[in-house]
Amino acid sequence: MADALTDADIKKIAKLSRLSLPDSQVGAVRTQLSSILGHIAQLQAVEVAGVEPMAHPLRIVNRLGADEPKAAMPVEELLRNAPAVEDRYLAVPKVLGDGGGA
Amino acid sequence: MNRPLVEICGDVRAGKVTARSRVEAYLAEIARREPEIHAFNELHADAARAQADAIDATVRGGGDPGPLAGAVIAIKDNIVMREGRTTCSSRMLENYRSPFDATVIDRLRAAGAVFIGKTNLDEFAMGSSTENSAFGVTRNPHDPARVAGGSSGGSAAAVSAGFCDAALGSDTGGSIRQPAALCGCVGFKPTYGRVSRYGLVAFGSSLDQIGPFARSVEDATLVYDSLVGRDPSDSTTADVAHEPLAAKVREPLTRLRVGIPREYRSAANAPAVAAALDRAIAAARAFGAEIVDIDLPLTDLGISTYYVIAPAEASSNLARFDGIRYGHRAKLAPGEDLEALYSKSRAEGFGPEVQRRILLGTYVLSSGYYDAYYKRALQVRRLIKEEFDRAFEKCDVILGPTSPIPAFPIGGMKDPLSMYLCDVYTVNTNIAGIPGISLNAGFADEGGRRLPIGIQLQSKAFDEETLLRAATMFERALG
Numbered sequence: 001m002a003d004a005l006t007d008a009d010i011k012k013i014a015k016l017s018r019l020s021l022p023d024s025q026v027g028a029v030r031t032q033l034s035s036i037l038g039h040i041a042q043l044q045a046v047e048v049a050g051v052e053p054m055a056h057p058l059r060i061v062n063r064l065g066a067d068e069p070k071a072a073m074p075v076e077e078l079l080r081n082a083p084a085v086e087d088r089y090l091a092v093p094k095v096l097g098d099g100g101g102a
Numbered sequence: 103m104n105r106p107l108v109e110i111c112g113d114v115r116a117g118k119v120t121a122r123s124r125v126e127a128y129l130a131e132i133a134r135r136e137p138e139i140h141a142f143n144e145l146h147a148d149a150a151r152a153q154a155d156a157i158d159a160t161v162r163g164g165g166d167p168g169p170l171a172g173a174v175i176a177i178k179d180n181i182v183m184r185e186g187r188t189t190c191s192s193r194m195l196e197n198y199r200s201p202f203d204a205t206v207i208d209r210l211r212a213a214g215a216v217f218i219g220k221t222n223l224d225e226f227a228m229g230s231s232t233e234n235s236a237f238g239v240t241r242n243p244h245d246p247a248r249v250a251g252g253s254s255g256g257s258a259a260a261v262s263a264g265f266c267d268a269a270l271g272s273d274t275g276g277s278i279r280q281p282a283a284l285c286g287c288v289g290f291k292p293t294y295g296r297v298s299r300y301g302l303v304a305f306g307s308s309l310d311q312i313g314p315f316a317r318s319v320e321d322a323t324l325v326y327d328s329l330v331g332r333d334p335s336d337s338t339t340a341d342v343a344h345e346p347l348a349a350k351v352r353e354p355l356t357r358l359r360v361g362i363p364r365e366y367r368s369a370a371n372a373p374a375v376a377a378a379l380d381r382a383i384a385a386a387r388a389f390g391a392e393i394v395d396i397d398l399p400l401t402d403l404g405i406s407t408y409y410v411i412a413p414a415e416a417s418s419n420l421a422r423f424d425g426i427r428y429g430h431r432a433k434l435a436p437g438e439d440l441e442a443l444y445s446k447s448r449a450e451g452f453g454p455e456v457q458r459r460i461l462l463g464t465y466v467l468s469s470g471y472y473d474a475y476y477k478r479a480l481q482v483r484r485l486i487k488e489e490f491d492r493a494f495e496k497c498d499v500i501l502g503p504t505s506p507i508p509a510f511p512i513g514g515m516k517d518p519l520s521m522y523l524c525d526v527y528t529v530n531t532n533i534a535g536i537p538g539i540s541l542n543a544g545f546a547d548e549g550g551r552r553l554p555i556g557i558q559l560q561s562k563a564f565d566e567e568t569l570l571r572a573a574t575m576f577e578r579a580l581g
Contacts, residue, residue, distance in 0.1 A: 010461075017417065017464040018424070019457055020445035033462060035519050040406040043478050046485070053480030054487060056308045056338075057294045057535020057563070063337040077201045083431035090426055095440050 005034050107173055107267055107321040108348060111214070114172030117161050121154035121172030121216055128174050128218060132265050139241050141250075141260040143179045144186045145219040150174070153216045168214030169348075170328055175210060176260040176269040179220035180227055180303040181312065183207050190303050191235035192225045194429045194451030204301020205333045206270060206312055213328040218266050221256030225453045226420065227277055227305045229253050230521050231510075234455045239512055242285060245551040248509040251281030254315070258285040261315045262554075268316040268325045272302055274309045275408050276504075276528025279540035282315055283504035283556020286542045288577075289315050290322045290570075293563045294535035295340035297326075298333035306415040307338075309408075309532040319541060319573045324348040326566070342564050350567065351574045358391040358572055361497030365401040366527065372507045374546030378555040379503055382543050385579035386501070394497045400486050401530065405522055407486065408529035410466050410479035417463030420456070423448060458518065487534040494562045499572045502527055504540040504556035508548065527558060536563045539573050543580050 010030045014021040021029065075088055084091035113119045129147055136142060157167040182188045182200035189195045207217070224234035232240040232255025240255040242248040243263040250259040254271030258281035261269050271278040273291035282289025291313045299310055312329065316322035327346040333339045362383060367376070383393060425431035425447025432446035452460070466475035493500060505524055515521045531538040538560045545552040559576065561569035 009465075013461050013465050013468070015445075016468060017457075017460050018421075018441070018444040018448055019452070019460060020442075020449040029458070029461065032458060032518060033465070035517070036409060036462060036522070037465075039519055039522075040410060040475065042403065043406050043410070043482055044474070046403065046478070046482050048478055048481035048485070051481040051484055053477055054484035055480055057487070058338060058340060060295075060338065060340070065334065073201055078427075080201065081198055081428035083425060083429070092426055093434060093438070093440050093443055 005030050005037070104317060106318065107316070107324050110267070111169060111171045111173055114157065115161060115166055119172070121157040122151065124172050124174055125150045125154045125216055125218070128266055135263055136265065138246055139243055139259050139263050140238055141221055141240055141256045141263060141265055142176070142219045143189055143191060143222050143237055143256070146185055146217055149185050150216050150218050157214055157216065168212060169324065170210060171214035173215045173268060173325070174218050174266045175215045175325070176218050176221050176257055176266040177207070178223055178254050178257050178269070178271045180223060180272060181206060181270060182301045182303070183217065183220070185217065186220060188220070188303070189237070190226045191223045191237055192451065192453065192456070193236045194423050196236070196430070198428055200301075202301065205298035205335055206329050207301065209328050215328070221254070221260055221269060223256055224253035225456050226303065226416070227253040227272055227274055228416070228455050228459055230276070230280055230524055231515065232256060232281070233512065234453055236453055241512070242509045244286060244553055245509065245548070248511055248553070249284065251284035251505070251509065253277040255281045257315050258282050258287060258289065261285070261287045261317060268314050268321055270312055271315055272305070272310055272312050273532065274306045274412060275532050276525050278313050278315065279528050279538055279556070279558055280505050280525070282540045283558075284509040284554065286554030287315055287317060288319055288322045288539065288541050289313070290326060290539040291531065291537060292326060292330065292566060293340070293537045294532070295338055295342070296344070296537075296564070296566070297329045298336040298339050300333055300335035304419040306412040307419060308415060309412060311532070319539070319570055319577050320348060320351050322539070323351050323570050340564070347567055347570055351570045353571060354389070354575055355498070355568065355571050356390075358499070358575070359394050359497040360386045360391045360572075361394045361396040361493055361500045363396050363398040363401065363493070363500060363502060365398050366502030368506065370506050371503055372546065374508060374544070374555055375503045375506060378543040378557060379501070382501060382557045382576060382580060385576060389575055389579050396493050396496055396500070398489055398493060400482070400489050401526065403482055404486065404530040404533060405526055407479045407482045407533055408525070409462070409522055410475050411483065411533070413459040413463030414467050414476050415463070417460045417467065420460055423451065425451070455518070483533050486530055490530070490534045490536060498561065498568050500560045502558055504528065504558040508546045508553040508555055531560055536560055537566055537569050539569060541573055541577050
């Protein structure tokens with residue numbers, strides 16, 4: 001936990017986040033995240049053994065809707081905000097091939 | 103226009119005043135002062151006039167437009183409406199037009215409200231000053247050189263500047279209560295699950311809650327009454343009975359126990375904030391409340407817990423902005439692939455604070471760090487909630503400052519962490535999912551300007567009745 005963030009860590013996080021980060025900004029981001037994580041490190045001192053994680057404030061279980069067909073939103077309306085459209089489809093660059101890896 | 107909203111709407115329903123004339127009066131005030139304040143991302147003047155005319159026609163025809171007839175309401179620009187654009191104050195959504203209305207919009211419209219426009223915010227509600235907006239900062243109506251707070255700074259400034267009767271905001275870690283405190287109006291975050299989030303652009307889904315800004319506790323309650331309740335489109339809305347509270351908030355509570363956490367009397371509080379808290383405590387004694395000293399030793403862990411959970415949820419929620427279906431799409435160089443489209447679109451569309459939180463959230467969820475950060479934060483979250491549960495065995499409401507400092511100068515808070523630390527009194531409310539309200543408790547004199555100081559009350563989950571009735575008692579005693 002006390003490991004200091006490296007520039008390589010920042011580049012990896014940026015890639016996982018799908019945020020292109022110019023090399024010139026890596027150092028500044030590292031400094032800011034390190035400062036925030038340095039503060040957050042206080043959580044490590046809390047005794048949490050046996051405490052059930054609380055992901056949500058409400059005790060609700062899955063809610064199932066009625067299995068009834070409803071009118072869907074018109075495709076034209078949904079596509080109105082799309083940055084690139086061909087016919088009635090979203091246009092995207094080539095997907096297959098060297099996808100950059102993950 | 104400072105009469106109770108319930109009376110104003112009553113006059114509209116009785117035909118004594120027209121909704122149209124009220125809209126015109128607000129538009130005139132907006133024309134006069136909005137260039138200085140910049141509360142709005144977009145005004146809906148013509149749509150508001152048309153809505154008002156329709157309400158007036160209903161009244162003339164003998165119909166009842168509803169309990170909010172002619173109430174002029176501004177909407178934070180992360181709540182979707184068909185009318186105009188919903189930008190979240192982000193380049194990413196600069197031209198986004200929602201194909202549907204949020205549930206809260208449907209409900210307010212059904213109650214007779216008129217929508218005057220969309221208000222500025224920190225981009226995607228991430229910030230405490232509205233300086234992170236891609237479309238410029240909102241200025242504090244009490245001192246335009248200072249921030250309005252955030253993230254719902256535009257909604258707070260709009261109410262305080264007299265641009266509308268009330269406004270909606272969203273509160274993930276204090277984004278309704280803190281700007282209300284800094285601008286001198288009332289800001290109310292209901293219990294998590296009371297108000298539908300359907301149509302609120304998601305930030306931290308286990309923390310986000312919509313609530314009203316208004317000139318008084320009673321006005322805020324009147325708006326809240328129309329928002330609350332189960333929504334089939336939001337499965338996290340609670341099945342908990344609600345009866346309208348606006349007619350009850352003026353009834354004083356007997357035997358009210360007001361808890362004062364030792365930790366809320368921090369040395370970090372500005373002198374004017376400490377003085378306002380002392381004044382509120384004296385007022386509570388004067389109206390017969392019992393003052394109970396309590397301890398909330400985990401208070402200081404709230405910021406750390408919040409700045410793990412909220413960025414973690416944000417990094418997941420904001421994954422949807424990929425430049426494909428809606429939002430900003432980057433121009434690619436020849437040969438660049440789909441992943442470059444994602445990464446460039448997001449880097450161009452999101453501002454620095456949003457990117458910082460996505461990176462932080464991605465880190466705390468990533469392999470090798472998940473248990474140490476995210477899981478541990480969720481465990482501390484439960485400890486914080488249990489600490490509140492124990493406190494509410496000793497008291498009915500918890501009183502403290504809303505913000506440790508009054509409005510600060512625009513550009514005066516350079517370091518992100520310093521800004522985060524100012525959320526110390528508000529984040530735990532969201533972490534525990536309980537309701538909180540901020541109301542004015544006086545002013546700080548700062549260079550010839552009077553800067554509002556807010557106090558916050560918190561109560562048990564789903565006990566809005568106690569919270570709002572107690573808040574009304576404080577409002578009267580301090581007013």
